[in-house]
Amino acid sequence: MFLYSKHVRQEETENLVRFIIAAAGDGAAVDLSEKIHLLAYDIVTRASVGTTTKDRVKVMHITRRLSNFGAGFNAADLYPSVKVLPFLTGIQFKIEKMHREMDGMFQGIIAEARAAKSDDGFEDLLGILLKCQAEGSEMAITDDGIKAVMLDMFLAGSETTAAVIEWAMSEMLKNPLTLKKAQEEVRQVFDKTGRVDEERIHELKYLPLAIKETLRIHPPLPFMMPRLNSSKCTLNGYEIPTNTRLIVHAWALGRDPKYWPDAEQFIPERFQGSAIDYRGNDFQYLPFGSGRRLCPGMNFGAANADLALATLLYHFDWEMPRGLRNQDLDMTEDFAITVRRKNPLALVPTLKRPLNVGK
Numbered sequence: 376m377f378l379y380s381k382h383v384r385q386e387e388t389e390n391l392v393r394f395i396i397a398a399a400g401d402g403a404a405v406d407l408s409e410k411i412h413l414l415a416y417d418i419v420t421r422a423s424v425g426t427t428t429k430d431r432v433k434v435m436h437i438t439r440r441l442s443n444f445g446a447g448f449n450a451a452d453l454y455p456s457v458k459v460l461p462f463l464t465g466i467q468f469k470i471e472k473m474h475r476e477m478d479g480m481f482q483g484i485i486a487e488a489r490a491a492k493s494d495d496g497f498e499d500l501l502g503i504l505l506k507c508q509a510e511g512s513e514m515a516i517t518d519d520g521i522k523a524v525m526l527d528m529f530l531a532g533s534e535t536t537a538a539v540i541e542w543a544m545s546e547m548l549k550n551p552l553t554l555k556k557a558q559e560e561v562r563q564v565f566d567k568t569g570r571v572d573e574e575r576i577h578e579l580k581y582l583p584l585a586i587k588e589t590l591r592i593h594p595p596l597p598f599m600m601p602r603l604n605s606s607k608c609t610l611n612g613y614e615i616p617t618n619t620r621l622i623v624h625a626w627a628l629g630r631d632p633k634y635w636p637d638a639e640q641f642i643p644e645r646f647q648g649s650a651i652d653y654r655g656n657d658f659q660y661l662p663f664g665s666g667r668r669l670c671p672g673m674n675f676g677a678a679n680a681d682l683a684l685a686t687l688l689y690h691f692d693w694e695m696p697r698g699l700r701n702q703d704l705d706m707t708e709d710f711a712i713t714v715r716r717k718n719p720l721a722l723v724p725t726l727k728r729p730l731n732v733g734k
């Protein structure tokens with residue numbers, strides 16, 4: 376899937392450039408947040424189910440509602456033994472409604488994929504699952520199982536990727552020296568061919584630092600997956616009984632001044648020559664989690680963010696809308712399972728490099 380997603384990623388980022396070119400020109404600001412989110416959904420959807428669905432905007436909104444809904448703690452979580460609470464708080468009803476909506480859409484996607492079944496190689500995830508289902512395997516694959524995997528991909532894959540791209544652009548705009556540095560490097564590398572693609576992306580050294588720094592200050596999932604401890608233990612003097620639900624706060628770790636000097640500042644250079652990376656072994660920096668629940672989409676998500684950011688910086692100069700200074704850029708976070716910007720990122724693009732497809 377990762378290899379298959381390469382051309383999907385390329386096509387979708389180029390579509391984004393086309394859209395921005397069409398929207399730019401008269402000094403008008405573009406709602407970059409919306410486009411970044413559609414980009415992430417389209418890449419994840421095409422890699423998962425082969426095509427973008429006609430309901431893409433609807434799926435995107437339901438996913439966001441699910442994310443908003445799952446944020447924070449609710450009474451039912453605090454008193455899991457009181458079985459009636461989910462009904463009293465209305466949570467059960469809302470979950471069931473969203474479930475019905477999503478289920479109908481996913482069943483439609485599965486039916487379309489079955490009808491379009493061909494022998495041209497099942498390269499997307501849904502195709503592979505349907506093939507295994509048809510061939511029969513030791514563990515039966517049901518339609519419900521397939522729908523659960525699809526939901527996982529949409530929920531876990533698209534909002535997170537979009538958040539990284541959106542926050543990286545926001546931080547670089549707010550810190551124009553970092554923007555300049557990243558942009559100069561991107562243009563130096565890709566001017567050789569006039570096209571941003573993955574053949575040369577490994578030549579970038581500064582943009583990956585900026586992405587790492589973004590993941591430190593804005594881990595898209597501020598809380599890792601809940602864990603249950605299998606035996607009693609003591610943490611910071613607190614006794615934790617067996618089977619307690621524990622949640623690691625990745626956001627707080629990334630901003631802890633004990634580990635990070637000038638923790639609130641966006642300084643990509645802090646990762647230069649540093650061995651700290653996001654693969655889950657450095658416990659002060661866990662944007663993709665750690666251990667057996669480590670994000671399985673880490674490489675896919677990082678590749679999507681790398682290409683999208685390199686493309687945005689290569690083709691366009693970016694400015695704040697008239698009357699606003701870079702340092703005034705609003706950075707308020709929206710509280711949901713995935714933390715994204717509260718207000719859309721509206722920026723003025725100026726085309727600097729045309730789109731050279733197929734060079």
Ligand code: HEM
Nearest residue numbers: 531532535536596599600662663664665668669670672676
């Ligand atoms: C760059 C963007 C991404 C970030 C920052 C991110 C971050 C995370 C984090 C923090 C977790 C929880 C890990 C833990 O608790 O140890 C997670 C889980 C997960 N992620 Fe990602 N993720 C990203 C992209 C993706 C993508 C693109 C996919 C797939 C298309 C994906 C699929 C998943 C799944 C399925 C899980 C649940 C794993 C489990 O249940 O054990 N993620 N992700």
